Amino acid sequence: MKAGIDIGSRSIKIYYESGGKPIRKKFDTVRFFKDYLHKKGDKYDIGYKSLFDGQIPDILVATGYGKLATNLNVTKTVSEIIAHATGAVKFSKNKNMTLIDIGGQDTKVINIEGGHVADFYMNNKCAAGSGRYIENMANVLGVSLDDISKMRDNPIRIDSTCATFGESEVLSKLFEGIPVPEIGAGINLAVVKRLIPIILRYNNENIYISGGVAKNEAVVRFLSHELKKTVKIIDFPDFNGAYGCYNYE
Protein backbone atom coordinates (compact mmCIF):
# COMPACT_ATOMS: atom_id res chain seq x y z
CA MET A 1 0.00 0.00 0.00
CA LYS A 2 1.04 3.61 -0.35
CA ALA A 3 0.16 6.60 1.80
CA GLY A 4 0.69 10.35 1.97
CA ILE A 5 1.28 12.35 5.15
CA ASP A 6 1.24 16.11 5.64
CA ILE A 7 2.92 17.13 8.89
CA GLY A 8 1.54 20.61 9.39
CA SER A 9 2.03 23.05 12.24
CA ARG A 10 -1.49 22.63 13.62
CA SER A 11 -2.53 19.21 12.43
CA ILE A 12 -1.25 16.11 10.70
CA LYS A 13 -3.19 14.72 7.78
CA ILE A 14 -2.95 11.24 6.32
CA TYR A 15 -4.40 9.96 3.08
CA TYR A 16 -4.41 6.42 1.74
CA GLU A 17 -6.82 4.05 0.08
CA SER A 18 -8.13 0.80 1.37
CA GLY A 19 -10.27 -1.51 -0.72
CA GLY A 20 -10.56 1.27 -3.31
CA LYS A 21 -11.98 3.68 -0.75
CA PRO A 22 -10.22 6.87 0.34
CA ILE A 23 -9.22 7.01 4.01
CA ARG A 24 -8.49 10.40 5.55
CA LYS A 25 -7.20 10.83 9.07
CA LYS A 26 -6.40 14.00 10.93
CA PHE A 27 -4.53 14.44 14.21
CA ASP A 28 -3.54 17.33 16.37
CA THR A 29 0.21 17.81 15.77
CA VAL A 30 1.29 17.70 19.40
CA ARG A 31 -0.92 14.68 20.13
CA PHE A 32 0.44 12.87 17.09
CA PHE A 33 4.04 13.30 18.15
CA LYS A 34 3.21 12.00 21.60
CA ASP A 35 1.12 9.05 20.52
CA TYR A 36 2.52 7.78 17.23
CA LEU A 37 6.21 8.66 16.99
CA HIS A 38 9.00 6.62 18.50
CA LYS A 39 12.66 7.53 18.35
CA LYS A 40 14.85 4.89 16.75
CA GLY A 41 18.53 5.85 16.55
CA ASP A 42 18.62 9.33 15.05
CA LYS A 43 15.31 8.90 13.24
CA TYR A 44 11.69 8.72 14.22
CA ASP A 45 9.51 5.78 13.38
CA ILE A 46 5.84 6.19 12.91
CA GLY A 47 3.66 3.72 14.77
CA TYR A 48 2.53 2.44 11.40
CA LYS A 49 0.26 -0.38 12.39
CA SER A 50 -1.91 1.70 14.66
CA LEU A 51 -2.10 4.47 12.09
CA PHE A 52 -2.87 2.47 8.98
CA ASP A 53 -5.29 -0.07 10.40
CA GLY A 54 -2.74 -2.80 10.85
CA GLN A 55 -0.93 -2.24 7.58
CA ILE A 56 2.58 -0.94 6.92
CA PRO A 57 2.83 1.28 3.85
CA ASP A 58 5.42 0.24 1.24
CA ILE A 59 5.58 3.83 0.05
CA LEU A 60 5.08 6.72 2.43
CA VAL A 61 5.52 10.20 1.00
CA ALA A 62 5.69 13.09 3.48
CA THR A 63 5.38 16.84 3.28
CA GLY A 64 4.76 19.68 5.68
CA TYR A 65 6.65 21.77 8.17
CA GLY A 66 7.51 18.80 10.36
CA LYS A 67 9.14 16.63 7.73
CA LEU A 68 12.49 18.42 8.05
CA ALA A 69 12.34 18.82 11.79
CA THR A 70 11.64 15.19 12.57
CA ASN A 71 13.82 13.25 10.16
CA LEU A 72 11.04 10.72 9.72
CA ASN A 73 11.64 7.29 8.39
CA VAL A 74 9.65 7.81 5.20
CA THR A 75 10.21 6.76 1.60
CA LYS A 76 10.36 10.26 0.24
CA THR A 77 9.80 13.82 1.32
CA VAL A 78 8.46 16.47 -1.02
CA SER A 79 8.09 20.20 -0.54
CA GLU A 80 4.69 21.58 0.39
CA ILE A 81 4.53 23.46 -2.89
CA ILE A 82 4.92 20.34 -5.00
CA ALA A 83 2.63 18.30 -2.75
CA HIS A 84 -0.18 20.84 -2.93
CA ALA A 85 0.22 21.40 -6.64
CA THR A 86 0.14 17.64 -7.27
CA GLY A 87 -2.98 17.28 -5.13
CA ALA A 88 -4.79 20.14 -6.82
CA VAL A 89 -3.94 19.02 -10.37
CA LYS A 90 -5.03 15.46 -9.59
CA PHE A 91 -8.24 16.59 -7.92
CA SER A 92 -9.30 19.20 -10.47
CA LYS A 93 -7.93 17.48 -13.60
CA ASN A 94 -6.94 21.01 -14.51
CA LYS A 95 -3.33 21.67 -15.51
CA ASN A 96 -3.42 25.45 -15.44
CA MET A 97 -4.43 27.28 -12.32
CA THR A 98 -3.46 29.50 -9.45
CA LEU A 99 -3.78 27.58 -6.21
CA ILE A 100 -4.17 29.43 -2.94
CA ASP A 101 -3.36 27.35 0.10
CA ILE A 102 -3.89 28.88 3.51
CA GLY A 103 -2.83 26.59 6.30
CA GLY A 104 -2.04 26.91 9.99
CA GLN A 105 1.02 29.11 9.61
CA ASP A 106 1.71 28.97 5.88
CA THR A 107 0.16 30.87 3.08
CA LYS A 108 1.07 29.80 -0.42
CA VAL A 109 0.05 31.01 -3.83
CA ILE A 110 1.16 28.57 -6.50
CA ASN A 111 1.00 29.20 -10.21
CA ILE A 112 0.62 25.96 -12.14
CA GLU A 113 1.15 25.77 -15.89
CA GLY A 114 0.93 22.54 -17.90
CA GLY A 115 0.61 20.56 -14.69
CA HIS A 116 3.92 21.89 -13.31
CA VAL A 117 4.70 24.58 -10.78
CA ALA A 118 5.81 27.65 -12.73
CA ASP A 119 6.20 29.99 -9.77
CA PHE A 120 5.09 30.32 -6.19
CA TYR A 121 4.81 32.71 -3.29
CA MET A 122 5.16 31.54 0.27
CA ASN A 123 5.12 33.71 3.37
CA ASN A 124 8.46 34.29 4.98
CA LYS A 125 9.10 34.01 8.72
CA CYS A 126 5.72 35.41 9.69
CA ALA A 127 2.30 33.85 10.16
CA ALA A 128 0.37 37.06 9.42
CA GLY A 129 -2.88 36.36 7.59
CA SER A 130 -2.65 32.60 8.10
CA GLY A 131 -5.08 30.18 9.72
CA ARG A 132 -3.39 30.83 13.03
CA TYR A 133 -4.28 34.52 12.75
CA ILE A 134 -7.97 33.76 12.21
CA GLU A 135 -7.91 31.24 15.03
CA ASN A 136 -6.28 33.66 17.47
CA MET A 137 -8.66 36.46 16.54
CA ALA A 138 -11.68 34.17 16.93
CA ASN A 139 -10.43 33.48 20.46
CA VAL A 140 -10.19 37.21 21.15
CA LEU A 141 -13.78 37.63 19.94
CA GLY A 142 -14.88 34.63 21.96
CA VAL A 143 -16.36 32.82 18.96
CA SER A 144 -15.60 29.46 17.34
CA LEU A 145 -13.73 29.01 14.07
CA ASP A 146 -16.97 27.83 12.57
CA ASP A 147 -18.76 31.00 13.68
CA ILE A 148 -16.13 33.39 12.39
CA SER A 149 -16.04 31.64 9.02
CA LYS A 150 -19.64 32.70 8.45
CA MET A 151 -19.09 36.38 9.25
CA ARG A 152 -19.14 38.18 5.94
CA ASP A 153 -21.49 41.15 6.19
CA ASN A 154 -20.47 44.76 6.77
CA PRO A 155 -16.77 44.07 7.25
CA ILE A 156 -14.91 46.80 9.09
CA ARG A 157 -11.39 47.73 8.07
CA ILE A 158 -8.70 45.75 9.90
CA ASP A 159 -5.08 46.68 9.16
CA SER A 160 -2.93 44.26 11.14
CA THR A 161 -3.05 40.61 10.12
CA CYS A 162 -0.26 39.73 12.55
CA ALA A 163 -1.19 36.55 14.42
CA THR A 164 0.00 38.14 17.65
CA PHE A 165 -0.32 41.92 17.42
CA GLY A 166 -3.64 41.70 15.54
CA GLU A 167 -5.18 41.18 18.95
CA SER A 168 -4.77 44.80 20.06
CA GLU A 169 -6.53 46.11 16.96
CA VAL A 170 -9.41 43.66 17.36
CA LEU A 171 -9.73 44.55 21.04
CA SER A 172 -9.82 48.25 20.25
CA LYS A 173 -12.68 47.63 17.79
CA LEU A 174 -14.56 45.76 20.51
CA PHE A 175 -14.03 48.69 22.88
CA GLU A 176 -15.44 51.02 20.25
CA GLY A 177 -18.63 48.96 20.43
CA ILE A 178 -18.48 47.52 16.91
CA PRO A 179 -20.58 44.35 16.71
CA VAL A 180 -18.61 41.09 16.76
CA PRO A 181 -19.91 39.84 13.35
CA GLU A 182 -18.63 43.02 11.67
CA ILE A 183 -15.21 42.64 13.28
CA GLY A 184 -15.18 38.96 12.30
CA ALA A 185 -16.03 39.90 8.72
CA GLY A 186 -13.25 42.48 8.81
CA ILE A 187 -10.77 39.81 9.94
CA ASN A 188 -11.77 37.53 7.05
CA LEU A 189 -11.54 40.38 4.56
CA ALA A 190 -8.12 41.42 5.88
CA VAL A 191 -6.79 37.93 5.18
CA VAL A 192 -8.05 38.20 1.60
CA LYS A 193 -6.82 41.75 0.93
CA ARG A 194 -3.32 40.72 1.91
CA LEU A 195 -3.31 38.01 -0.73
CA ILE A 196 -4.90 39.81 -3.67
CA PRO A 197 -1.73 41.50 -5.04
CA ILE A 198 0.09 38.16 -4.98
CA ILE A 199 -2.70 36.28 -6.77
CA LEU A 200 -2.98 39.03 -9.39
CA ARG A 201 0.69 38.57 -10.28
CA TYR A 202 -0.22 35.39 -12.09
CA ASN A 203 -3.39 36.52 -13.87
CA ASN A 204 -4.77 32.98 -14.13
CA GLU A 205 -8.40 32.26 -15.06
CA ASN A 206 -8.69 29.21 -12.80
CA ILE A 207 -8.38 29.90 -9.12
CA TYR A 208 -8.54 27.10 -6.57
CA ILE A 209 -8.21 27.17 -2.82
CA SER A 210 -7.05 24.49 -0.41
CA GLY A 211 -5.87 24.31 3.19
CA GLY A 212 -7.92 24.55 6.36
CA VAL A 213 -8.92 28.16 5.66
CA ALA A 214 -10.71 27.03 2.47
CA LYS A 215 -13.47 25.91 4.85
CA ASN A 216 -13.98 29.55 5.80
CA GLU A 217 -16.98 30.54 3.66
CA ALA A 218 -16.43 34.25 4.18
CA VAL A 219 -12.79 34.11 3.02
CA VAL A 220 -13.77 32.23 -0.14
CA ARG A 221 -16.60 34.63 -0.85
CA PHE A 222 -14.41 37.71 -0.34
CA LEU A 223 -11.72 36.17 -2.57
CA SER A 224 -14.22 35.57 -5.37
CA HIS A 225 -15.59 39.06 -4.98
CA GLU A 226 -12.20 40.80 -4.98
CA LEU A 227 -10.87 38.74 -7.90
CA LYS A 228 -14.18 38.89 -9.80
CA LYS A 229 -13.80 35.17 -10.45
CA THR A 230 -15.27 32.06 -8.94
CA VAL A 231 -12.78 30.57 -6.53
CA LYS A 232 -13.20 26.81 -6.53
CA ILE A 233 -12.64 24.81 -3.36
CA ILE A 234 -10.65 21.61 -3.47
CA ASP A 235 -12.67 18.80 -1.85
CA PHE A 236 -11.39 18.01 1.63
CA PRO A 237 -9.18 21.09 1.32
CA ASP A 238 -7.11 20.39 4.43
CA PHE A 239 -6.11 16.98 3.02
CA ASN A 240 -4.81 18.38 -0.28
CA GLY A 241 -1.15 18.14 0.77
CA ALA A 242 -1.51 14.53 1.96
CA TYR A 243 -3.48 13.69 -1.18
CA GLY A 244 -0.71 15.24 -3.28
CA CYS A 245 1.86 13.10 -1.47
CA TYR A 246 -0.23 10.02 -2.12
CA ASN A 247 -0.31 10.86 -5.83
CA TYR A 248 3.31 11.99 -6.08
CA GLU A 249 5.32 10.14 -8.71
Next chain:
Amino acid sequence: MNGKIIGITSTIPSEIIYASGKSLCDLNNIYITSEEPMNYFEKAEIAGFPNTYCGWIKGLYSVAIENKISDVVAVTQGDCSNTEALMELYRYSNIKTYPFAYPYSREKNILKAEMDNLMASFDVSNEDVQKKFDRFAEIRLKLHKLDRMTYETGKISGEENHIWLVSSSDFNGNPDKFEKKLDGLIKSKEYANNKYDSFIRLGYIGVPPIITDFYRQVEQLQGHIVFNEVQRQFAMPSFEKGLYEQYLDYTYPYDIFRRIEDIKREIKKREIRGLIHYVQSFCFRTLEDLIIRKEINIPILTIEGDKPQPMDARTKIRLEAFTEMLRKQ
Protein backbone atom coordinates in the same frame (compact mmCIF):
# COMPACT_ATOMS: atom_id res chain seq x y z
CA MET B 1 46.18 58.73 9.52
CA ASN B 2 47.27 56.59 12.44
CA GLY B 3 46.71 52.95 11.69
CA LYS B 4 48.47 50.54 9.43
CA ILE B 5 45.26 48.72 8.68
CA ILE B 6 42.50 50.63 6.96
CA GLY B 7 38.99 49.33 7.42
CA ILE B 8 36.45 49.54 4.60
CA THR B 9 32.66 49.27 4.71
CA SER B 10 32.35 48.08 1.11
CA THR B 11 34.54 47.59 -1.96
CA ILE B 12 36.62 50.67 -2.75
CA PRO B 13 39.54 51.19 -5.13
CA SER B 14 41.86 49.06 -3.01
CA GLU B 15 44.81 49.92 -5.29
CA ILE B 16 44.95 53.34 -3.61
CA ILE B 17 45.27 52.03 -0.04
CA TYR B 18 47.79 49.35 -0.94
CA ALA B 19 49.83 51.92 -2.89
CA SER B 20 50.22 53.86 0.36
CA GLY B 21 51.90 50.87 1.98
CA LYS B 22 48.96 50.31 4.30
CA SER B 23 46.92 47.16 4.55
CA LEU B 24 43.21 46.84 3.97
CA CYS B 25 40.52 45.04 5.88
CA ASP B 26 36.95 44.65 4.72
CA LEU B 27 34.97 44.90 7.95
CA ASN B 28 32.17 42.78 6.42
CA ASN B 29 34.57 39.87 5.95
CA ILE B 30 35.89 40.06 9.52
CA TYR B 31 32.31 40.10 10.76
CA ILE B 32 30.90 37.18 8.82
CA THR B 33 33.97 34.93 9.03
CA SER B 34 34.42 35.39 12.77
CA GLU B 35 33.62 32.40 14.96
CA GLU B 36 30.69 34.11 16.63
CA PRO B 37 29.35 36.84 14.34
CA MET B 38 26.25 37.08 16.54
CA ASN B 39 28.47 38.56 19.27
CA TYR B 40 29.18 41.55 17.02
CA PHE B 41 25.50 41.79 16.11
CA GLU B 42 24.41 41.74 19.74
CA LYS B 43 27.04 44.25 20.82
CA ALA B 44 25.60 46.77 18.35
CA GLU B 45 22.13 46.21 19.77
CA ILE B 46 23.45 46.68 23.30
CA ALA B 47 25.02 49.94 22.09
CA GLY B 48 21.53 51.00 21.04
CA PHE B 49 21.03 49.94 17.41
CA PRO B 50 17.31 49.24 16.93
CA ASN B 51 16.39 45.66 16.08
CA THR B 52 14.68 46.92 12.94
CA TYR B 53 18.01 47.83 11.44
CA CYS B 54 20.33 46.22 8.90
CA GLY B 55 22.36 43.34 10.33
CA TRP B 56 25.39 44.20 8.22
CA ILE B 57 25.58 47.76 9.54
CA LYS B 58 25.38 46.43 13.10
CA GLY B 59 28.30 44.13 12.40
CA LEU B 60 30.36 46.85 10.71
CA TYR B 61 29.94 49.05 13.74
CA SER B 62 30.98 46.46 16.33
CA VAL B 63 33.82 45.02 14.27
CA ALA B 64 35.53 48.40 13.98
CA ILE B 65 35.05 49.22 17.66
CA GLU B 66 35.98 45.79 19.04
CA ASN B 67 39.03 45.37 16.83
CA LYS B 68 40.20 48.91 17.54
CA ILE B 69 40.31 49.88 13.88
CA SER B 70 41.56 53.45 13.83
CA ASP B 71 40.83 54.42 10.20
CA VAL B 72 37.88 53.53 8.01
CA VAL B 73 37.08 54.39 4.41
CA ALA B 74 33.29 54.49 4.39
CA VAL B 75 31.32 54.12 1.16
CA THR B 76 28.62 56.73 1.58
CA GLN B 77 27.07 56.42 -1.86
CA GLY B 78 26.63 53.34 -4.00
CA ASP B 79 26.43 50.85 -1.18
CA CYS B 80 24.19 51.77 1.72
CA SER B 81 22.93 55.16 2.79
CA ASN B 82 23.03 54.06 6.45
CA THR B 83 26.79 54.34 6.13
CA GLU B 84 26.56 58.11 6.60
CA ALA B 85 25.20 57.71 10.13
CA LEU B 86 27.56 54.79 10.73
CA MET B 87 30.45 57.06 9.81
CA GLU B 88 29.25 59.58 12.37
CA LEU B 89 29.14 56.87 15.01
CA TYR B 90 32.71 55.93 14.08
CA ARG B 91 33.81 59.53 14.38
CA TYR B 92 32.05 59.77 17.72
CA SER B 93 34.19 56.81 18.81
CA ASN B 94 37.35 58.57 17.63
CA ILE B 95 37.75 56.51 14.48
CA LYS B 96 39.09 58.53 11.59
CA THR B 97 36.82 58.25 8.57
CA TYR B 98 37.29 58.93 4.88
CA PRO B 99 34.04 59.14 2.91
CA PHE B 100 34.07 57.66 -0.55
CA ALA B 101 31.10 58.05 -2.91
CA TYR B 102 30.40 56.28 -6.17
CA PRO B 103 28.42 58.85 -8.18
CA TYR B 104 24.89 57.65 -8.93
CA SER B 105 25.18 59.34 -12.34
CA ARG B 106 28.18 57.14 -13.12
CA GLU B 107 30.07 60.06 -14.59
CA LYS B 108 33.74 59.46 -15.06
CA ASN B 109 34.88 62.93 -14.04
CA ILE B 110 33.01 62.73 -10.72
CA LEU B 111 34.32 59.24 -9.95
CA LYS B 112 37.83 60.38 -10.92
CA ALA B 113 37.55 63.33 -8.52
CA GLU B 114 36.50 60.94 -5.72
CA MET B 115 39.39 58.60 -6.43
CA ASP B 116 41.89 61.44 -6.78
CA ASN B 117 40.66 62.79 -3.47
CA LEU B 118 41.26 59.42 -1.83
CA MET B 119 44.73 59.32 -3.39
CA ALA B 120 45.45 62.73 -1.85
CA SER B 121 44.19 61.59 1.56
CA PHE B 122 46.55 58.63 1.47
CA ASP B 123 49.33 60.65 -0.10
CA VAL B 124 49.89 58.43 -3.11
CA SER B 125 50.62 59.31 -6.72
CA ASN B 126 48.77 58.20 -9.78
CA GLU B 127 51.82 56.20 -10.82
CA ASP B 128 51.94 54.29 -7.54
CA VAL B 129 48.29 53.41 -7.91
CA GLN B 130 48.77 52.39 -11.52
CA LYS B 131 51.48 49.95 -10.44
CA LYS B 132 49.12 48.34 -7.96
CA PHE B 133 46.43 48.27 -10.60
CA ASP B 134 48.75 46.31 -12.93
CA ARG B 135 49.76 43.99 -10.11
CA PHE B 136 46.17 43.32 -9.02
CA ALA B 137 45.15 42.68 -12.63
CA GLU B 138 47.29 39.53 -12.45
CA ILE B 139 45.34 38.34 -9.41
CA ARG B 140 41.99 39.33 -10.89
CA LEU B 141 42.81 37.27 -13.95
CA LYS B 142 43.22 34.23 -11.72
CA LEU B 143 39.95 34.98 -9.97
CA HIS B 144 38.27 34.96 -13.36
CA LYS B 145 39.78 31.57 -14.00
CA LEU B 146 38.35 30.35 -10.70
CA ASP B 147 34.96 31.74 -11.71
CA ARG B 148 35.11 29.85 -15.02
CA MET B 149 36.05 26.68 -13.16
CA THR B 150 32.74 27.08 -11.32
CA TYR B 151 30.41 27.45 -14.28
CA GLU B 152 32.34 25.78 -17.07
CA THR B 153 33.73 22.66 -15.47
CA GLY B 154 32.14 22.44 -12.01
CA LYS B 155 35.51 22.02 -10.33
CA ILE B 156 34.87 24.86 -7.91
CA SER B 157 31.83 24.94 -5.64
CA GLY B 158 29.44 27.86 -5.38
CA GLU B 159 30.70 28.49 -1.86
CA GLU B 160 34.38 28.54 -2.87
CA ASN B 161 33.47 30.87 -5.70
CA HIS B 162 31.65 33.14 -3.25
CA ILE B 163 34.45 33.19 -0.67
CA TRP B 164 37.24 33.92 -3.13
CA LEU B 165 35.40 36.57 -5.10
CA VAL B 166 34.05 38.33 -2.04
CA SER B 167 37.50 38.31 -0.45
CA SER B 168 38.95 40.24 -3.36
CA SER B 169 37.56 43.46 -1.85
CA ASP B 170 40.60 43.51 0.45
CA PHE B 171 42.62 40.49 -0.77
CA ASN B 172 42.49 39.34 2.85
CA GLY B 173 44.88 42.15 3.79
CA ASN B 174 47.79 40.71 1.84
CA PRO B 175 47.52 40.42 -1.96
CA ASP B 176 50.68 38.31 -2.35
CA LYS B 177 49.55 35.73 0.19
CA PHE B 178 46.07 35.80 -1.30
CA GLU B 179 47.45 35.04 -4.74
CA LYS B 180 49.60 32.20 -3.44
CA LYS B 181 46.65 30.54 -1.75
CA LEU B 182 44.54 31.07 -4.84
CA ASP B 183 47.22 29.46 -7.01
CA GLY B 184 47.25 26.50 -4.65
CA LEU B 185 43.48 26.06 -4.86
CA ILE B 186 43.35 26.32 -8.64
CA LYS B 187 46.17 23.81 -8.97
CA SER B 188 44.59 21.37 -6.54
CA LYS B 189 41.31 21.49 -8.44
CA GLU B 190 42.70 21.27 -11.94
CA TYR B 191 42.02 17.54 -12.25
CA ALA B 192 38.98 17.46 -9.99
CA ASN B 193 35.81 15.79 -11.22
CA ASN B 194 32.70 17.76 -11.96
CA LYS B 195 30.54 16.67 -9.06
CA TYR B 196 27.79 19.07 -10.00
CA ASP B 197 26.83 17.62 -13.35
CA SER B 198 23.38 16.50 -12.21
CA PHE B 199 22.80 19.55 -10.00
CA ILE B 200 20.42 22.39 -10.83
CA ARG B 201 22.37 25.40 -12.08
CA LEU B 202 21.49 28.43 -10.00
CA GLY B 203 22.50 32.06 -9.91
CA TYR B 204 22.82 34.16 -6.76
CA ILE B 205 22.09 37.86 -7.02
CA GLY B 206 22.11 40.61 -4.43
CA VAL B 207 24.47 41.45 -1.61
CA PRO B 208 26.40 38.54 -0.06
CA PRO B 209 24.24 36.49 2.32
CA ILE B 210 24.30 37.03 6.07
CA ILE B 211 22.95 33.46 6.42
CA THR B 212 26.04 31.57 7.56
CA ASP B 213 25.28 28.18 5.95
CA PHE B 214 23.56 29.44 2.82
CA TYR B 215 25.81 27.70 0.26
CA ARG B 216 25.84 24.41 2.16
CA GLN B 217 22.05 24.40 2.27
CA VAL B 218 21.82 25.01 -1.47
CA GLU B 219 24.32 22.26 -2.19
CA GLN B 220 22.46 19.85 0.07
CA LEU B 221 19.43 20.38 -2.14
CA GLN B 222 21.61 19.58 -5.14
CA GLY B 223 21.80 23.12 -6.36
CA HIS B 224 25.06 24.41 -7.86
CA ILE B 225 25.51 28.16 -7.71
CA VAL B 226 27.37 29.03 -10.89
CA PHE B 227 27.01 32.78 -10.60
CA ASN B 228 27.60 35.04 -7.62
CA GLU B 229 26.61 38.36 -9.05
CA VAL B 230 27.85 40.99 -6.61
CA GLN B 231 30.81 38.93 -5.44
CA ARG B 232 31.92 38.68 -9.07
CA GLN B 233 31.62 42.43 -9.31
CA PHE B 234 33.85 42.84 -6.24
CA ALA B 235 36.53 41.01 -8.22
CA MET B 236 36.17 43.57 -11.05
CA PRO B 237 35.15 41.71 -14.20
CA SER B 238 36.41 44.37 -16.58
CA PHE B 239 39.82 45.23 -15.22
CA GLU B 240 41.44 45.30 -18.66
CA LYS B 241 40.14 48.75 -19.55
CA GLY B 242 42.03 50.83 -17.02
CA LEU B 243 41.83 51.97 -13.41
CA TYR B 244 38.94 54.45 -13.62
CA GLU B 245 37.03 52.39 -16.17
CA GLN B 246 37.28 49.37 -13.90
CA TYR B 247 35.36 51.21 -11.21
CA LEU B 248 32.90 52.64 -13.73
CA ASP B 249 32.11 49.19 -15.14
CA TYR B 250 31.71 47.83 -11.63
CA THR B 251 27.89 47.52 -11.62
CA TYR B 252 27.08 47.19 -7.92
CA PRO B 253 27.26 50.84 -6.79
CA TYR B 254 25.25 52.27 -9.67
CA ASP B 255 21.65 51.79 -10.82
CA ILE B 256 19.81 48.48 -11.06
CA PHE B 257 19.50 48.60 -14.86
CA ARG B 258 23.16 47.92 -15.60
CA ARG B 259 23.09 45.19 -13.00
CA ILE B 260 20.15 43.63 -14.80
CA GLU B 261 22.00 43.75 -18.14
CA ASP B 262 24.91 41.97 -16.51
CA ILE B 263 22.64 39.38 -14.85
CA LYS B 264 20.81 38.66 -18.12
CA ARG B 265 24.08 38.18 -19.98
CA GLU B 266 25.44 35.81 -17.36
CA ILE B 267 22.19 33.78 -17.13
CA LYS B 268 22.60 32.98 -20.80
CA LYS B 269 26.32 32.39 -20.70
CA ARG B 270 26.21 30.21 -17.57
CA GLU B 271 22.99 28.36 -18.50
CA ILE B 272 21.28 29.28 -15.25
CA ARG B 273 17.88 27.68 -14.55
CA GLY B 274 16.79 29.75 -11.56
CA LEU B 275 17.90 32.79 -9.57
CA ILE B 276 18.05 33.33 -5.84
CA HIS B 277 17.70 37.00 -5.04
CA TYR B 278 19.00 37.67 -1.57
CA VAL B 279 17.79 40.75 0.21
CA GLN B 280 18.90 41.98 3.59
CA SER B 281 16.11 42.83 6.03
CA PHE B 282 15.47 46.59 6.12
CA CYS B 283 17.65 47.24 3.07
CA PHE B 284 16.49 49.67 0.37
CA ARG B 285 17.65 47.19 -2.28
CA THR B 286 14.61 45.05 -1.47
CA LEU B 287 12.59 47.43 -3.66
CA GLU B 288 14.75 46.56 -6.65
CA ASP B 289 13.25 43.08 -6.49
CA LEU B 290 10.16 44.54 -8.20
CA ILE B 291 12.15 45.53 -11.28
CA ILE B 292 14.27 42.39 -11.29
CA ARG B 293 11.15 40.18 -11.30
CA LYS B 294 9.68 42.07 -14.23
CA GLU B 295 12.88 42.14 -16.25
CA ILE B 296 14.20 38.64 -15.78
CA ASN B 297 12.32 35.75 -17.27
CA ILE B 298 13.56 32.78 -15.31
CA PRO B 299 12.17 31.68 -11.92
CA ILE B 300 13.37 33.81 -9.02
CA LEU B 301 13.24 33.01 -5.34
CA THR B 302 13.64 36.03 -3.11
CA ILE B 303 14.98 35.22 0.31
CA GLU B 304 15.59 37.56 3.16
CA GLY B 305 18.21 37.40 5.89
CA ASP B 306 18.51 39.38 9.06
CA LYS B 307 21.09 38.01 11.50
CA PRO B 308 24.36 36.12 10.96
CA GLN B 309 22.83 32.75 11.76
CA PRO B 310 22.21 29.44 10.01
CA MET B 311 19.26 29.29 7.63
CA ASP B 312 15.90 29.22 9.41
CA ALA B 313 13.40 26.41 8.81
CA ARG B 314 11.02 28.50 6.72
CA THR B 315 13.71 29.65 4.31
CA LYS B 316 14.85 26.03 4.00
CA ILE B 317 11.31 25.00 3.06
CA ARG B 318 11.08 27.74 0.44
CA LEU B 319 14.50 26.90 -0.98
CA GLU B 320 13.63 23.24 -1.14
CA ALA B 321 10.36 24.00 -2.93
CA PHE B 322 12.23 26.20 -5.39
CA THR B 323 14.84 23.60 -6.35
CA GLU B 324 12.16 20.93 -6.57
CA MET B 325 10.05 23.14 -8.79
CA LEU B 326 12.98 23.70 -11.14
CA ARG B 327 13.76 20.00 -11.26
CA LYS B 328 10.15 19.20 -12.18
CA GLN B 329 9.85 21.88 -14.86
